[in-house]
Amino acid sequence: MTRPHLWGTTALVASAALTLTACGGSGDDGGIGTINFYSPETADMTEEIAAAFEDQVGGKVTVTSGGTNEIVNQMLAEQDNPRGDVWYGGGGFMPFEFAKENGLLEAYTPDVVADLDLFDGPIQMRDDEWYWIGADIFVLGLAYNTELVSEDELPETWAELADERWRDEIQLPNPAASGTATLFVLSQVMLQGEDAAWEYFDRVVENASAIPDSGAGPTQAVAQGEASLGVAFEFMPYQLQEQQGAPVEFHVPADTPVLVNPITLIADGPNPEGGQRFIEWFLSPEGQQIRADWHYLVANDEVDMRIPLSVADVIDHAMDLDIDWVSDNYDATRQQWADRYGS
Structure with a gap:
């Protein structure tokens, strides 16, 4: 079986329970400003992602780490005054669907994946209204x-x-x-x-x-x-x-379950333009490669993978x-x- 094509390069918990990390930049943020990045994924990896964005694009990225449900509960607690701009990861799309239903997400269609189909075989690759986009499998x-x-x-x-x-x-x-x-x-x-x-x-x-x-x-x-x-x-x-x-x-x-792990724009965040820039880069080959190097099965099939597993290996189990x-x-x-x- 050949591996399904995914996409190419065009294609209430107290906040004190979470961890904040500010990545240092060069001082010139290119007008991007500070981006508040929420993620329950591997802390060292998310900090590397933040630092790479600052180096390659600009701005300053502050990472908030914690369990998936801690992060969702923090966004619920902050809903009247959102502090996050971008949220990535959470054990698949389920918490993103919950967040969407509760008005926590902002629809956004990144240019880099504007032609991404809703489904690739049995795998739903994005929300039908672009409230979340699959970044990894x-x-x-x-x-x-x-x-x-x-x-x-x-x-x-x-x-x-x-x-x-x-x-x-x-x-x-x-x-x-x-x-x-x-x-x-x-x-x-x-x-x-x-x-x-x-x-x-x-x-x-x-x-x-x-x-x-x-x-x-x-x-x-x-x-x-x-x-x-x-x-x-x-x-x-x-x-x-x-x-x-x-x-x-x-x-x-x-x-x-075989499903996507998404990235999304947080509704009414303090820096939506910066958040959009971050998502565009995150879904680019440069952003995807960092996660592939951390042994993630990323959704861009043109990126070099580091694991002995492909979607073709597991599709019959899905x-x-x-x-x-x-x-x-x-x-x-x-x-x-x-x-x-x-x-």
Whole structure:
């Protein structure tokens, strides 16, 4: 199977819980001003992205880091006086749909991807009204420790995580804080139905040795031998392979979410023109390459990838995602998890 074409070069939590980083510029911002960049993605990567924009384009970029749901809650708290300009990342498009429905996003069509189709095969590449644009392709799967689990032991379906075989051997992030985990929970409710899914989660939680707030936490535990399996996105184990030489690999079960991770303009932000400039650069080959170097599967298929995985490798495992259902159930599902298992 050939890899689907994605696009070419033309194509309420207190804010004190979040981390602010101001990247230094050259002093001449080219009239761009300060851009406030919100992102739950890898902190070192987002700081590198900010510094590269300042160097290549101009302006000053201030990064706000935190969990996906922390950032969404901060934008809700700031809605009467928005402080952010651009938001990137959050475990896929689901929190962006929730934010759109709550009036937190501004529609914007970047010139660099103005001809981007709504769908590429089963993958929705952007919002139909351009409230968000897919920047990366995320594949939900399992990080596993190659010294603790052999390939023939790996679960072929998500349902197998409820087996007693995995008692105290798995970790998943906390959906109250992590977009990665929210996607896991929503996808299983869609697949199994409400009652069966929550019975399933009861067993998975019983099997879990820990449920950290960080989306990357389970992969880090797997790399350190503290768990055999961890719910993860594909870039997480590949980053730890390179950074730490960790004995960790990535496995894709059947019927798994494969979706875009978007970037968007925050509604009524203090610097919309600067935010637009940032998004144009972010979706350019120069901006995409930085994330590819961090082992992300970026949406621009002309960029050099650093991971042994392509959309063609996982497309047969991809489940259909009902965006309207996700939008309607996103917040309620997170709350139901918190009520059932604690935040």
